[in-house]
Amino acid sequence: MNEAFLQRMQILLKDDYEAYLETLKQPPFRGLRANLLKIDPQTLQQRGFARLWPSPFAPEGFLMDSTLTGLGSHIYHRQGLFYMQEPSASSAVTILDPQPGDWVLDCCAAPGGKSTQIAARIGQEGFLIANEIDGGRARVLMSNLERLGVSEALITHASPEQLCPQLSGLMDKVLVDAPCSGEGMFKKEDQAMTDWSVEHVRACSLRQQKILESAVVCLKEQGVLVYSTCTYAPEENEQVIDQFLRRHPEMELLDCGVEFGRPGLSVGRVDGAKVRRIFPMDQGEGHFIAKLRKISPQPQARLQTVKSVQLPPEVQAFLKDQLKTYKDLHVHLEQNRLSLMRHEFIQLKKIPVLRQGIMAGEIVKNRVEPHHHFYLSALLRDRLTKTISLNEQELACYLQGQPLPIPAPRGYLCLMYEGYPVGFGKSDGTVIKNKYPKGLRTR
Template structure:
């Protein structure tokens, strides 16, 4: 651990410094969060995936043993029933207090922990725009959103200022989980420690202030903005919030109104009792959260809906053969079929990676289904043809093997404990494996 960093922490924490230093020798906290769009917390615990200890931060989040291995390949994980997330990382979304029907922007969303938490709270209502500026990280974000099966989401790859121009005044809630120096991640990511310097902290703070300016533009009047980081430095936390409020007198700092963590570090006349900090001594790995409300009038950008596509007969036949309830909105774009509960939106200059559920692709006057169609939680109890696999069959399926099951013809949703995990194509004698090759386990 760098001496300059430790000296700063000693000045910040004072009498709590020794307790903090002691935590550096301990294992980092690990956890998971249950995806309640697919399964209730009670039903998940009955699956006995692993030992789960409740967290006071979020009712869907649990601590798991540090030595627990292989959860990424567990059928419950691959079916999107949970997301691996250290409990304190769920704090920002708990403070955001998302309600069904909200329009929400997650401005710095990769790898997707907070976006998947927001989407679960929306329960297929409203809109979530999950944005990531880096293309590779945006691909990871899309993969996680797809696995957990969300439908009313738009995944974008854009700069914050581009979002501000096209989505001005759109959102009830905006989350800025800002890129930071990662001081709270030192135990988990050695590179964050290697990259640390006072200059890096200052550079992060400058970037954070710019991102907040764009976030401000996307907020509705009376909208809520939550700013969070996974770092300890005052420059990236209290100072950023103070400077932002100083430049926007229509923004009010609100009390986070939660029962976890502790007050912030004293900084000028900022009321640090209203912000939350979480340290390893507070059963977390290091987070800062501030909640603000916009009272000023917003400059609204125009929202333009895309007209639904009249589907060709073969596409209609595919959907009718698969689903007991048909989607509310459909869109064909570059031979790909998308489904949504609410209307599709058109953006001029924003790179949209995914909007709604990718159901499949047109190939020679037929639909070749996509994994997202079967992972979508919106569909999980609506498939007309399903096969519930035993654990042994599920393991074979996830490895890419066909299943010797007769009596099924056409595309079939394959289930594990009644939860869709993928699909196969039956010929009456065998279920041919359609699980994506890049997702198969060894």
């Protein structure tokens, strides 16, 4: 145990300090969240794959037994029906309250728990920009958005300073789930407590203020920004918000409007009753959340959209063969990679883009080779023309990468299990060649 950290916690918690110490002896809280793009929480719970009980932090969230293992390889996880998430981590998006049709920026988005939660809340009508500065983590973010079937999203890999000026005044909601000292996650990461120092806390505070300075310009008038961390340090929480409000009179602090957790600290311009803190005594690991609104006009950037072009015959043939309808979708072809979504594709200047929309496939030798994302997409699930339902034995073979001796229409087809896509294969009429991604296969 880091004694300097514990002394600070004793001052912060006062009478609740002993209760906090007791929680450090307990395993971390564990939970999962239903993916609203594909399934409602009640239906997911009724499938009986795990003992779940409602989370206080999100209506689509659940708590589960901390000893339960193996859900990361469960078929429902592979199908993107749920996302494994520490329960209180869903609190920030509950407070952000994204609505269908909202344009939302998740400024520090990896590994994707909050981004996928936002995407499910805004549905196919809204648009998500999920940004992550770290390249490796950005690829994990992309993988999670793909698995959960998100289509209406742009995944960028840039610093907030680079990205945010191009989004000036365009966002209804912005989430800054800021990198922090991680004090609330010490039960999960023993080394983090050993490495903890006041100097690190202060360094995090400076970085958090810098991110907020970039993010605030993205908000339109009456737009809402939620700032969250998974740390207890006032220097990274209330003090960051106090300094931010002093620099930005166009922003006002709102009440978080929830009952979970407990009030925060009153510091300068921060009314502690309006912000929210979560401790392990509140059924989740440590979190802090503040909600702010822009009350002044913000100049709007002009987004450049990608112009429509005539699609090559092989692309038209692929879409006609695989989808019942696609005329309402925007289609983008770049370097032989085919992407689809409901929204127009946008162009940003000098911003690395990992993915925009659904990665549908790639033109290879005058034909389209489909991508896994095409079949896992929630948007396209009911439009697919060729589907085959697998039983448990066939599913096990498919996940291992084996060919399936099942009569089926020739060509590419979607393989389903219990009504939801698992992946795809290519049939010659009698045998389905396995196209499940090699990195996802079971042994």
